[in-house]
Amino acid sequence: MYRPSLLALALAACIGSATATEPLPHSPGAPYAATGLADRIVLTPGANPAREMAVTFRTDSRQTSSHLQLAPALDGPQLEKRATLVEGSSQPLDTENGAARYHQVRLAGLQPDTPYVYRVKGAEGWSEWLQLRTAAQGFKPFRFIYLGDTQNDILSIASRSVRQALHATASPALVVHAGDLTSQRDDLVHDDEWGEWNQAGGFHYAAVPQVVAAGNHEYVDSLNPDGSEGRVLGPHWAKQFALPGNGVKGLESTTYFIDYQGVRFIVLDGTAALDLDTLDRQSQWLEQRLKESQARWKIVVTHQPLFTCARPEDTGPLKAAWKPLFERYKVDLVLQGHDHCYSRVSNENGRAAAKKARAAGKVQGPVYMVSVAGSKMYGLNDRARRQPDRSAEDTQLYQTVEVLPTRLEVRSFTASGTLYDAFDLNRDKQGRNRLSEPAGKLPVERFCSGEAGPDQLPCTSRSKSL
Ligand SMILES: [Fe+2]
Known part of the structure; x- marks a missing residue:
């Protein structure tokens, strides 16, 4: 029996009986009922x-x-x-x-x-x-796609980023989703959202393995036995994704790792860490998975960014627990979403410090990325124009990562297919990375100026106060 979410019930109660019976908005013209064909x-x-x-x-x-x-x-x-x-x-x-x-x-x-x-x-x-x-056993070069939140207007707007990524990237081996695939917890028809998510990627999602991290919107409100409000994974997630089940005990649906052709991908659940008291357990598990790994490259996927580009504060608990582990065990890339803006942080002290360190031949630690594929946009916070090497607001993007024996080539493209950011992580014989930016001109960074957006239209990025 279908039961509306607590949020929907609460909203209906707030709006009053005149509108309580109005149907939730369905996707226009897209019937998502199951049929006799899969x-x-x-x-x-x-x-x-x-x-x-x-x-x-x-x-x-x-x-x-x-x-x-x-x-x-x-x-x-x-x-x-x-x-x-x-x-x-x-x-x-x-x-x-x-x-x-x-x-x-x-x-x-x-x-x-x-x-x-x-x-x-x-x-x-x-x-x-x-x-x-199937993957090759052991190291073999490959490329993969990384997508930030598809979450909003999944079919009408986000699908363009997804499809541009899929047809502009030759034979992607994987698609990595950094969470908030849909917008559950909002007042929408969630089964429609999952229908839209599948329609956006179409047959590609059945042919290319999908590496998915759960975002806060993969969770829905629930009632705890004591009557307080809690959070549980939405009903689609564990049914839609048959994940490896090798993660943190009790969090097997949202934490796991895979070893794909010499890359260890570790997927974490920031929402459960922050809101469901699992940070210590996830950190212990993360350390074991990093310590034991002989993989040539290590990539972490998690929804809430350690270094935010929209929210006023960084995600303190995750930063305190995970940043030292990422550094100690030489994680190469951290792929994130949640902030609905673009950011590539290679040096906590900012882009000027990063440039100076590179010029001096300094070794590069983990590179932290945030991206967004869908329509919802947040404005940049105070730090985001000077801390990341490159950032953007009001911009839909997708990323490709080329995995080579001694180099990761990371490229960010806007939804129209324009190269927006480019950097390489170059591995030396001692196993250390140095970051280089390939020569070539990139477009001017896309920022809003007051009410004006970067497309000569009003800025759609709203400021995120929490
Ligand atoms: Fe989101």
Whole structure:
């Protein structure tokens, strides 16, 4: 049975009975009810993506068994002849769009660096064959896409950033989402939002493994047994993403790590750390995962930025607990969202200090990035025009990272495909990084000036006071 969120109930109570019965705003013209064919098909990596992958999909309630056919990616069309059936499990999910089932199928024992095809079943037939590629065992160069919050106007506005990233980037191996994929907790139809999120990425999300971090908007309000208000993960998250389950005990849906071709990706849950009293447990787990790793590169994904670009204060508890660990264990990149602006911090003391340190040949520590793909924009805080090497407001972006044996090439593009920021992390023989900025002219930084935005239209970035 679908139950509206506490927030929706509270809002309805505040607005009064005249509007309490008005329906929540649905996505225009986009019916997201489940059907007899599978939709919302999403591929996620296993902890060892050379051997393990997982697939989730949604059907209407008639399809109670979770069936996936897996086959080697033949060059000819007779895929079914070589297919084997892999069974999974399913759970019901009742929402504003009616009853549905979410299915999960885990694939194990795969061959490294090998293409496969799969399809999944609904009551009225199979999906198309979808092609994936397992990771190579050990180091092999690859590239991936990193997206900040898609959260708002996911289909109408954020999809442009997602799709530009996907078609301008040759064969991305992964898509990394730094949280707030949707805007749950706001007064919206959440099942529509998940429909929009899937529609924005389309078949790519079924073919390219998705590395997802949970943001604060992945949580919804709940009632604690003592009557106080709490937070729990929204009902879609754990059904939509079959994550490796190798994270902090009790937080397996939102903390995990994967080793992909010589890169250890560690995903943390800032909301649970800040609001659900799990910071110490996450920090201990993080330290173990960093200490044990022999990976050539280490990348952390977490939603709330340690160094903010919009909020007046940095995220103190996360900064105090995690920054020393990132430095001690030589994390290369920290990929974040939440602030709805762009920021690349390579030196806490600011861009001038960063430039001076680079010119003196100083070693580079972790680089902290914040980005946003969707429509909601926050204005820059006091520090954000002088602390980051580069920042932006009122700008939709996506990033690509090229992983090479001794270099990470990080590029930020605006939604129109314009190169906005570029830097390389160059690894020396002692394992230390130095940051360089490739020659070439970048556009003037995009800032609002008073009421005026950078597109000769009113600035849409609103200031964030908390
Ligand atoms: Fe957000």
